[in-house]
Amino acid sequence: MDTTTEMTAEDVKKIVTDAVKAALPGYARHPAAETSFEIEFPIAHRSGNLAVHQKQLLNVMMKKPQDDGIPESILKAANERGELYERRLIAQGRKVSSLTAGGANAGADLMNISLSSVLLERLYLNSELAARLIGQEIQMPTNPFNLPLTTSRPQFYSGVPELTAPTATGPGTARPQLNAQKLMGLVPFSDEADEDSVLPLVPMITNQLGLAAGQALENAILNGDTGGTGQSPQDVGVLAGDPRLMFDGVRKLVLAQSGLKVSLATGGISAANCGAIRKAMGKWGMSVGSLLWVFGVKGCQDVILLPETLTAEKAGGRAFAGIATGTAPSLFGIPIVPSEFVGENLNASGVYDGSTTTKGSVYLLHLPSWILGVRRGFVVEPFRDPRAGTTWLCCSFRRAFIPLESLANTSAAAIGINYTV
Numbered sequence: 169m170d171t172t173t174e175m176t177a178e179d180v181k182k183i184v185t186d187a188v189k190a191a192l193p194g195y196a197r198h199p200a201a202e203t204s205f206e207i208e209f210p211i212a213h214r215s216g217n218l219a220v221h222q223k224q225l226l227n228v229m230m231k232k233p234q235d236d237g238i239p240e241s242i243l244k245a246a247n248e249r250g251e252l253y254e255r256r257l258i259a260q261g262r263k264v265s266s267l268t269a270g271g272a273n274a275g276a277d278l279m280n281i282s283l284s285s286v287l288l289e290r291l292y293l294n295s296e297l298a299a300r301l302i303g304q305e306i307q308m309p310t311n312p313f314n315l316p317l318t319t320s321r322p323q324f325y326s327g328v329p330e331l332t333a334p335t336a337t338g339p340g341t342a343r344p345q346l347n348a349q350k351l352m353g354l355v356p357f358s359d360e361a362d363e364d365s366v367l368p369l370v371p372m373i374t375n376q377l378g379l380a381a382g383q384a385l386e387n388a389i390l391n392g393d394t395g396g397t398g399q400s401p402q403d404v405g406v407l408a409g410d411p412r413l414m415f416d417g418v419r420k421l422v423l424a425q426s427g428l429k430v431s432l433a434t435g436g437i438s439a440a441n442c443g444a445i446r447k448a449m450g451k452w453g454m455s456v457g458s459l460l461w462v463f464g465v466k467g468c469q470d471v472i473l474l475p476e477t478l479t480a481e482k483a484g485g486r487a488f489a490g491i492a493t494g495t496a497p498s499l500f501g502i503p504i505v506p507s508e509f510v511g512e513n514l515n516a517s518g519v520y521d522g523s524t525t526t527k528g529s530v531y532l533l534h535l536p537s538w539i540l541g542v543r544r545g546f547v548v549e550p551f552r553d554p555r556a557g558t559t560w561l562c563c564s565f566r567r568a569f570i571p572l573e574s575l576a577n578t579s580a581a582a583i584g585i586n587y588t589v
Contacts, residue, residue, distance in 0.1 A: 180586045196571030205363040220246035222370045224283040228548050229357070229369070229561065234283070245386030269316065286565065287546040289379020294410050295386040297503045300460055301540050306346075308543040308568065314343040315539065346568040348543035349414040351388075353564075359557040377563045378549070384411040389569055390462070390531070392417030403520040415569050418531060419511065419537075422528040422583045423518050425575050432587035433516075437463075437470040437530065441584060442499055452534040459502045466589045471496040473502060492533040502532070518585035528589035537580030541568030 191422070218226060227236045234242055237539040270353060290297040355376050388411040393401040394515050395413075404418055406412055422428045430583055432441045432447050442461075446453040453459065463471060472490035476482050477499065480489040496504055510531065516522035544566035552559045571580050 194463065198258060206331060216415060218367075218370070220280045221283040221286040225370050225548065226367070228550055229559065230372070230558075231550055231552075232273065234548075239444070246280045246282050248261045249280060250282040252367050253281055253285055254288065277421065284546045285289040286374060287378050287548075290375060291382040291385065294382030297348065297386050297389060297460075297462060297507055298382055298540075300503075300535060301389070304535060305319050305540045305542050306581065308346055308508050308541045311371045311476065311566070311568075312345050312347040312544050313543075313568075314342060314345050319567055335565060344539070344570050344572060345568055346539065347415070347543035348541055348565050348566040348568040350544075350564055351411060352413065352562060353377060353380065355380075355561045355563070356558045358563075359559070368444050373561060376410065377546075377561070379565065380543060381546075381565065383509075386507060387411050388414045388417055388567075390417050390509045391419055392425075392569070396417055404522045405425065405520070410491060414567075417569070418533065419518065419529070419583060421571060421575050422581050423585075428575065428582045429580060430465045430584045432528075436468055436587040437474070437528075437584075439474060440497075441533075442530070442588075445530065445582045445584045446500065446502075448582040453532065453582070456501045456535070458534055458536050460533045460535055461499055461502055461504040462510055462533065464512040464528055464530070464589075465506065465508055467510065467528055467530050468496070468504070470505045471499060474499075484573060511546065512589045514585070514588040516584065523567050526588055527585065528587050530584040531581060532583075533581045534579070535572075537572050537578060539568075539570055539572060541570075542566075543568065 201486045220242060223238055224234045225277070229235050238246075256555060259503055292302060323335070331486060355373050357373070361369055391403065391412045392415045393403070393406070393412055394416055395401045402423070403412070403413065419563070430441070430445045432438075435441050446459075471477060472495065473543055474490075475494070477488075477496040478490045480486040480492065483489040483496075488497060488551045498504055510529055511518070512528040513525040514527045514529060515521050516527055518527075518529055542563070546565050548561055548565060550561055573580070
């Protein structure tokens with residue numbers, strides 16, 4: 169008796185899908201995403217297979233519609249994965265934890281997520297400061313966008329006589345305004361590169377766009393200065409188009425408040441001086457889990473050499489000792505983030521004047537007191553210069569940055585200045 173059963177197309181699909189899941193789990197599934205998405209195969213092109221974001225970038229480079237040649241079902245899944253990934257990043261950021269953004273160069277490059285999500289990932293990988301602020305990002309439905317905000321609580325009174333109403337007090341409110349500005353970056357590639365093989369350029373250009381975006385945003389957050397009528401930016405030599413002209417950054421806002429500036433002229437970067445910076449923030453400096461140190465390149469080396477961070481005995485074990493690890497992950501339990509855009513060529517007042525360039529700076533931020541507005545995600549478009557035989561990829565996104573309340577009323581950050589680097 170013949171007991172064989174004819175296999176259906178669904179049976180074949182299940183066998184192949186199960187085999188892919190077993191053989192290539194990191195390649196076929198989004199990292200740590202417990203989703204019900206079906207396994208999708210990479211998009212094929214020329215001599216190899218490309219993930220969705222790589223195929224989208226390749227389409228842009230070849231002046232085709234971004235989603236050309238990508239089946240609608242795969243594109244939908246990629247967008248859903250990208251949105252899920254962004255939500256997971258934001259959730260991590262709200263915990264004020266260190267973000268790894270999915271593990272670049274360890275499988276994340278092969279995931280089927282959208283181009284915009286991948287560029288966002290690269291931005292966070294290349295700017296730890298931006299990664300720390302991701303939990304403070306809000307989507308802007310309009311530009312400008314007024315953010316409703318409660319600034320104070322109702323007052324309670326004791327000793328109120330019977331049948332007597334206490335003094336009425338309502339919560340204080342404010343409407344800080346987010347005004348998004350556009351950041352743009354350009355990446356060129358030659359006709360010869362396109363003619364010979366454009367595929368190897370795709371991951372390189374993706375990384376370049378993300379690196380440039382992260383650097384520009386971080387520079388603006390720390391050193392931004394819009395100036396004003398009859399005024400010039402705080403630093404000399406800032407030319408049109410510089411990211412620092414987007415919005416007023418932390419240094420500009422903090423230097424305007426005398427009580428938030430701490431001179432480190434005596435002692436430089438020391439535990440006592442860093443404690444004085446924290447003290448200047450008052451109650452905003454008390455919540456260790458909400459604070460973040462931002463040191464420059466040379467400042468980080470100074471922190472490593474502090475007695476409090478150098479040895480295992482003082483740092484709390486070999487895993488935290490600068491002499492063993494080459495890093496200082498925290499000071500007073502507050503995480504440390506290095507940034508090349510922390511000014512270490514300033515004058516004694518904390519600005520760059522082009523003359524005195526021997527003084528450094530260090531920041532302490534209360535992260536919940538700052539807001540990053542997001543008006544537009546990443547858009548990548550090509551244009552060609554036939555004279556040079558070059559095609560340029562133009563990447564742009566729009567961001568805003570403000571303190572929740574004026575630093576005249578709060579101590580959302582403090583800065584240490586005037587120490588010799």
